[in-house]
Amino acid sequence: MTEAKSMSERRSQKAGAVTIKEVAALARVHSSTVSRALNPQTRSKITKEVASRVIAAANALKYRPDRSAASLRTGRSRLVGVLVPDIANLVFAPILSGITERLSAEGYATLVADAGNELASQIELVDGLIAHRVDGLILATASRDDAVVARCLERDIPIVLVNRAEAQSRVSAVVSDDGRGMQLAVDHLVGLGHRLIGHIGGPEGLSTGYLRRRGFEAAVANHQIRPSQAPVETASAYTREAGAEAARRLLDRHKGLTAIVAANDLLALGAYDVLHERGLRCPADMSVVGHNDMPLMDLVSPALTTVRIGHRDMGREAADLLVQRMLRGDLPTRNVMLAPKLILRASTAPPQVVGAPRPTRRKPAHKPA
DNA sequence: GTAAGGAGGCCCGAGACGAT
DNA sequence: ATCGTCTCGGGCCTCCTTAC
Known part of the structure; x- marks a missing residue:
């Protein structure tokens, strides 16, 4: 056993992760058979008996595929990065909720980054997310002429803008009218x-x-x-x-x-x-x-x-657009515009008539919607 | 013909090792 | 001391081979 190999094994043991080889050993099959058995798309290539034996072994060992290792071969991490300018701003909570809801239904995990309004830190974060091999990015930070968008286009990573759009429609965006x-x-x-x-x-x-x-x-x-x-x-x-x-x-x-x-x-x-x-x-x-x-x-x-x-709808639409773009990079850019709605509450009323007596107590003109 | 195994490549950072 | 090269590891996938 080489020194490098023993170091690697120690690392693996320390992490405690069950690998495909251990599942293969328990199921008495080759690792490639485990891969086929656990992938619904390829399961039909092996017998039901072998597939159920592999699945039973995987369950017994509590096997979870290592996505980062899988991404080495597939080039896809199943991770999507989301940049917001201010995570404390309550506007972004429903947007993120809509994004996460739709992406998780498609098998993607979401990484949210609080990017602030400084261009340098936004670019640094985008580079960091790309280094983590995110499959795509949703930007809620875009300005009308955005250098971060240019950076993403340069790096050839699928992106969608949400809540904001560029002046020139280089990428798809979901905005309100x-x-x-x-x-x-x-x-x-x-x-x-x-x-x-x-x-x-x-x-x-x-x-x-x-x-x-x-x-x-x-x-x-x-x-x-x-x-x-x-x-x-x-x-x-x-x-x-x-x-x-x-x-x-x-x-x-x-x-x-x-x-x-x-x-x-x-x-x-x-x-x-x-x-x-x-x-x-x-x-x-x-x-x-x-x-x-x-x-x-x-x-x-x-x-x-x-x-x-409709911020939640906006998030869902943005996630939808991104998933489509990650599957097909040649899709034309799309701008989705959602219809807004006026919500009447107590901060508006007819203007006071000049010279009229000031009312003694506040009285809203409208019932909240 | 079908099911399954074996080999090798994918990707990239870390570490080992040899050459200068 | 510095640089370049090689090897290794992870899981998955494809191609080829083997067994039945």
Whole structure:
């Protein structure tokens, strides 16, 4: 026995893993027969008697195939990496749930990485996941012109974008119809009587920020509201703090606003903070509409009227697209757009008539949906 | 003709070993 | 000391051979 061999055997014994050879020895067959017996696709090539003997031996030894070793031969790890920009952001929980649900049904395991918004760390994580031989990647981090996408294309690894899309459709993406979402929000506010509506936009480098701002502008134009009556302040990030900063600018620079449409729920919560610090009431003095319908938005005070995105469906669709792409790399890119829905809660109400007495207590205009 | 065994290749990092 | 080459390990798969 060579030194290298004995070291390897020690390593194997330490890991305690049962190998195909041990199953073969117990079943009194060759390892290749074990492989055939345990694979439903090849089981028909051997007799039922031998197959059941192998299966019994595998069960007796509690044999579990070593996927990493299998990937040496097959080139497939059955692992999928998912990059999210902020794992603490509640938006990603239902997306991840949808992804995991669909991938596990297809026999894939999911590795989730909290990539942040720094390009260098995102690329490092992607390289790390590729080094772990993931079969594909789902990116919830993409910007409109994304170097990580370019890196994945360079490495020839199947990817699908979720929740965000690129400006140039190099890869498949699953997104919400942001233009439609903004139209729903603005229609609702105009229906209540609002004519001075501000928008807290998301970062312009992200498709959601860009498309929701454009959607907002198109939606107010549809109601013959001039741009001066529908000002936009862009937040530097999708955070409550950035939302508050943008809300301050919006209120300082544009007097007389009666409603705010935020590009996501965290930005809307930032607007809540500013209204509170300035002694303004929501919705009596200012109506606020969010976007995403993150978990718990029905529990904030007042419960947030928001545009609901089917995040779980989004995750499922993205996983579906990726599985198809991993099976057939020559498939054309597809953009799946899911329809949003307005969820009416307590943060919106008709604008106050100038000179009318201030109500003594908050009274939501709508029952939560 | 069919079932099953045997050999070798796949992939790549770690470690051993020889050459310079 | 440094570099290049070879061997090994894991499980699976394919091709070829052997036994019946």
